[in-house]
Amino acid sequence: MATLTQDDIEKLFSGAPQYFARSEGHYTGAPHPSVAFPWDEALEIRDLRDHVQIEDSSWSCVTAWPHVTRDASRSAAACLKEKKRPHFYPRCRERPNMLSMEGLEKGTMGYQAALELAVSDALQEEEKLNVDEDSGASRARLIFEKRQKMLNSKDGLRPLEEAAILDQLIKNYDRYTSNRINKSISSTLYNELFLGILHPPTRVVDHQDPYSLTVQIQALLKVLATPHLWLDFSQVEWRIRLGQILLGSYHRDLHDMDPRIDEMEGEDWGKEERYWLLFQILLACELLIRLDAITEGEELGMESIRPAEIRRFERDATPSVRWSMHLARAWLENIQVVETEVDLAAPSPERNHLSGWLASLAGRMAPKHGQPHQPQTEKVTVYTIQGRHPQRQVDGLTHFARKLRWPEVEKYAARISDNVDKASKATPINTPVDDSPQSPEGKDSSYFVGSRAEADVTTQPSRRRKITAALHPRGWLSKSYLSGLVLPGEGLQHFIMSTLLENDNDAMEKLGPMANLCGGFIYCGKSFWSTACVVGRVLAAGKGSAECMGWISSDIIPQGHKDGWVDIIVDELPEDANKTGTKARLWAKTxxxxxxxxxxxxxxxxxxxxxxxxxxxxxxxQPLPSLDIKVQSLNLFAPVDSVHTTPTDKHAPTPFSDVSRVSQTHTYPSSISFSVASSAGETQEYTFALSNDxxxxxxxxxxxxxxxxxxxxxxxxxxxxxxxxxxxxxxxxxxxxxxxxxxxxxxxxxxxxxxxxxxxxxxxxxxxxxxxxxxxxxxxxxxxxxxxxxxxxxxxxxxxxxxxxxxxxxxxxxxxxxxxxxxxxxxxxxxxxxxxxxxxxxxxxxxxxxxxxxxxxxxxxxxxxxxxxxxxxxxxxxxxxxxxxxxxxxxxx
Incomplete structure (x- = not known):
């Protein structure tokens, strides 16, 4: 019989997805898994996907991948009216792909996320400093000394007051939103950068145009790529801590902080970290604005860049630098720094602590940094960090609550709207220190439950970590979501559920302030589960379940359990645990x-x-019996522990958590029982242990x-x-x-x-x-x-x-x-x-x-x-x- 031609094969497999894993180039990490229909041109086929679309514009921050939001609250005409402009896109994205984390089937994920889970950002080993243990020097001390050296050198940063940093951020915001680009922008930006922020280059980098945008970009890259100087947002931990440093009370904590350093008080350390984070945001914004100018200039024929310069940028722009650019984009799109004058002699009502969680979003910024105390005057200039889109974020929160079928969701939505109206009329002058419970030692451990510094080195790394959080209505978790300053990755699903709970007084009263954000809880006759928990992924297959942004609700509740948080003990599959990092299947492209x-x-x-x-x-x-299957019960057995109580335990508290209150959440083995009736009249009961992840x-x-x-x-x-x-x-x-x-x-x-x-x-x-x-x-x-x-x-x-x-x-x-x-x-x-x-x-x-x-x-x-x-x-x-x-x-x- 004649062999099939290429045309025959293409016809046979028209509409059939084909599965790939391809590298995107140098310095881009693990290959990118993708699905394509190479023999079909119809968009209706090429646009088929195995995951749901993002349904609200406030959730777009969950991913760095280009995407289209299916926002039901906005019309197509309104979207078309938005002014689009060319912008630079850093080739650096979250792993796993958060677009693919919510499959079309509830409780599932897509092909891309399934392969990327074994190379996820949470599995990346953090970089360690080579420290001589005999010297007694700590990582925190080395970072402090390196920063001081950078400020005192003549080849890098100029020492800036915090007020100067905030003033420049205000100027960058105005430039970004007004879309001011012209042929003289290069020289304008050059003067701003090298007269106010950086020392000028000691040698000529570009003999053809020493004031070009390329020269400025290389100078900014050099500073931002300096190791152990800035926060590394390629690590999931720091993407979460971003809100803690900027909007919350940040105590002495920097991974493996040495307890022997006691000359720095916690609040002073928090201010220091906030100063350097603002400096990092400023430098990243300066870099992004110049890259945007080049991108837009290419479109308009006003600017060009040589291939050699592109290759040099790809080499020098480390993952840490690229994630700083993601932060800069999130900042410019969602945050506005406002400079106001406060009359200290005025009556106190306007300076009272604002009520309501939304009103606490704005944080008061100190006008000076590193300057002697100045005499108090009648008026003082203060800076506030404000979210640009509070109503959008609140609409996304109510959308999330409705999708999960939250109890009394309409009353909840009305209460949120009242808070927005009150907050919009208030003066945001409260300090950035929240009232979240803090650990007795005054410092927190790693964001992950069981950091790599604390875990047994023989333990296989888990692909998803357990996370606990201390909730409070004016806490930095809510502030992080409501500001919109959220970096791509798993953080959004933790922030949005925390904000939902912190705004529901009944839920806080019944569930308590300690949350297990990778487990589940029972509330008002329903159970709610993170998709990181296998119980949630199993119950999601039920008829009455709902899924939204990493959370699942079900009408099935554990037998004999009242309202409260629960954690589930499971075993990681050996074949999955052994195939992570460079051993992951994703690397086997062929x-x-x-x-x-x-x-x-x-x-x-x-x-x-x-x-x-x-x-x-x-x-x-032979004829098969007809089966009628019904769920009998969800069973949680006697807890296996009193829960995580010591920092040396694998399940140590996180920066969210309070050590003294963590014991409220217990860890249970779980199972589900079923009755199976056949057409032959026999009924049998089956019980399956949910023991594997x-x-x-x-x-x-x-x-x-x-x-x-x-x-x-x-x-x-x-x-x-x-x-x-x-x-x-x-x-x-x-x-x-x-x-x-x-x-x-x-x-x-x-x-x-x-x-x-x-x-x-x-x-x-x-x-x-x-x-x-x-x-x-x-x-x-x-x-x-x-x-x-x-x-x-x-x-x-x-x-x-x-x-x-x-x-x-x-x-x-x-x-x-x-x-x-x-x-x-x-x-x-x-x-x-x-x-x-x-x-x-x-x-x-x-x-x-x-x-x-x-x-x-x-x-x-x-x-x-x-x-x-x-x-x-x-x-x-x-x-x-x-x-x-x-x-x-x-x-x-």
């Missing part, structure tokens, strides 16, 4: 692409029609091809095994297979097991047992082609469709999707409409049966892909399992 290639292991020049199979479902030689991924959607019929070859293994016509040899109607989706190369071996059979075998069978076991009495739709009879099936497909009782669904609620591949493809508009409806009706998917199969995976330790029929075909899900290196697919209706 394997990822080869093990998911549409042509399998075939030679592209000799591909035959008979080399492909058509995966089929729902055909068994497993993850679930939404199978990437596909658009079926209309050309699958081209492989209906007599040599095809599929044709040899099933009856495509539906008519048996006697001419009578027979039960034929349901053929869906794209073809699959015969090198992809898999086997299907029905959920009822899995329940019978799960107690005594391992995954390898299930992959190899064959029951001659049951004809399962397994596919190990004749040429691969000795090959072990690589993927186990759990059939959760055939014969299973599902909740009733109206025709209006039925999921829309393209048609079966044996019919002509729908119009592209139908495809786009179908996928929008699939995303908008996420809440309607789910059942107790889906909770059960996820709970079973959590007990067995199986990461699994959730493949929903009519959203994506089985063949594409099997290839995605090859890309991820996973072995289990859950096929649901």
């Amino acid at each position: 394997e990822i692409e080869k093990e998911s290639d549409v042509l399998g292991d075939a030679d592209p020049l000799s591909v035959l029609p008979g080399d492909f199979i058509i995966p089929f479902e729902n055909i068994y030689s 497993v993850y679930f991924v939404t199978a990437y959607p596909c658009a079926p091809s209309a050309h699958v019929r081209v492989i209906k070859s007599p040599s095809s293994p599929t044709i040899q095994q099933i009856n495509l016509t539906g008519i048996d040899v006697a001419g009578q109607a027979s039960c034929s297979a349901t053929i869906t989706g794209h073809p699959l190369h015969k090198s992809f071996t898999y086997t299907v097991i029905h959920l009822s059979e899995l329940l019978q075998k799960q107690a005594t069978s391992t995954l390898d047992d299930l992959l190899t076991a064959t029951d001659p009495a049951v004809r399962r739709p397994s596919m190990t082609p004749a040429s691969n009879l000795n090959a072990l099936p690589r993927v186990l497909v759990i059939d959760c469709i055939t014969g299973l009782k599902m909740p009733p669904q109206s025709a209006h609620d039925a999921p829309l999707s393209p048609s079966s591949p044996v019919v002509e493809r729908h119009d592209s508009l139908c495809i786009a409409t179908a996928n929008l409806h699939l995303e908008s009706r996420r809440r309607q998917f789910g059942s107790d049966m889906e909770i059960l199969v996820r709970a079973l995976c959590a007990e067995k330790g199986w990461n699994a892909i959730i493949s929903r029929r009519r959203r994506g075909c089985l063949a594409c899900a099997i290839r995605e399992a090859g890309a991820l290196g996973w072995k289990v697919i859950i096929r649901v209706d």
Whole structure:
């Protein structure tokens, strides 16, 4: 038979996602995983995705990736009216990709996040100073000395008062918002930089134009890239601490602070750190404004930059520098420094401590730094840090509450609106010191529960850390969210839940001030779980669950537990723990692409029609029992500890936490119990321990091809095994297979097991047992082609469709999707409409049966892909399992 041409292959796999992992260039870290449709030009197909869009503009800060926000509160016309301008984009983004962290299936993630989790920012080892232990010098002391040396040298920073830094930030804000760019901007910026902020270069860098923007950029890069001088926001810890330093009370803490340094009081240290953070923000803003000017100048034909200069920038701009630029962009977009005069002799009401959490957002800034105390006058100049978009942030908070179905959410929204009105009329002059509970020692440990400095070095690093927080209505957690000064990464999901709780007096009273932001809590007859907790990822599969910004709500609450916070003990999968950092699968670029290639292991020049199979479902030689599955209870057993009490424990308190009150949250083993009634009248109970930290991924959607019929070859293994016509040899109607989706190369071996059979075998069978076991009495739709009879099936497909009782669904609620591949493809508009409806009706998917199969995976330790029929075909899900290196697919209706 003739081999398939390239044109035939492209037709066969039209609408089939293909999985990649490619490096983006030098100095960019781990490869970037991506999914593409290289043989399709229709936007409706190329725009298919396995994750939800960001639904509110206040949540855009969660990612550094370019994206479009599906903001229901803003019209398309309003978005078009916004003035767009060219700007510089640093090639540095959060890992995992936060756009991909919320899959189309609740409690799941997307393909990109699943691969990047093993190289996440939270796993990056922090840089250590080479310190001579005999000298007794601490990291904090070395940093202090290095900063003083930088200020006293003639090759770097000029010593600036804090007021001068704030004045320049005000000037940068005006320049950024007014979009003032002209041909003389280079010389203007040169004078500002080298007469007021930096010492001029000691040698000529550019002989053609010594005052060029490139010269200024190189000078700023040199200072910002100086090691151990600035905060490194490439570390998740400092992205969170940003708000603590700037808007809260920041005590003596710098990773491994040496307790022998006692000559510096905590508040003085906090002021020092705030000064240097403001200096870092100023330098980053200066750098970003110049890069924006070059980018815009290129667009307008006013500026150009040589390739050699680009290569030098890519080399010198370290990850720390690039993250400082992210901070500068967030600052210029969301923060405004306001200079005001306060009459000290005026009546005191305007200077009273403001009530309400939003009013406490603004922080009073000291007008001088490092200057002798000056006599008090009747009027004094103060600086306040104000968020530019408080109403946008509040709207995002109420949107979050509604999505999670927060108790009495409408009263909550009204209360927030009242706070906004009051705060807008108040004078923000309170100090930046909040009233959050502090640890008895007056200092905090690492942001992560169990920092690397404290953890046992033999312990494998966890891909996601546990985080506790001390909540307070005027705390820096709320201020961080409400200001909008949030850097990309996981921080937003912690800030937004903290702000939600801090503004609900009833919740604070019932739950207490200590929060476990990677666990869950019970409140008002509902349970709320972080997606970092496996219980949340399992319960999310239920019919009544909701998911938003890293949090899940469910009507299922732990049996016998009242309102309060809980933590769940789980074990990390050994294969996941051993494949982090440079050992992560993401670095195996060739394997990822080869093990998911549409042509399998075939030679592209000799591909035959008979080399492909058509995966089929729902055909068994014997009738299967109908199952009716119901959740009986969520069980939390006796706590395994009194919770984390000592800083030397792996679960030490964080800068959020208060050591004396951490013991309010206990850690529990958990399980879920089910009753399973079959059509034969038998009812059995099953209990699955949620003991393993497993993850679930939404199978990437596909658009079926209309050309699958081209492989209906007599040599095809599929044709040899099933009856495509539906008519048996006697001419009578027979039960034929349901053929869906794209073809699959015969090198992809898999086997299907029905959920009822899995329940019978799960107690005594391992995954390898299930992959190899064959029951001659049951004809399962397994596919190990004749040429691969000795090959072990690589993927186990759990059939959760055939014969299973599902909740009733109206025709209006039925999921829309393209048609079966044996019919002509729908119009592209139908495809786009179908996928929008699939995303908008996420809440309607789910059942107790889906909770059960996820709970079973959590007990067995199986990461699994959730493949929903009519959203994506089985063949594409099997290839995605090859890309991820996973072995289990859950096929649901």
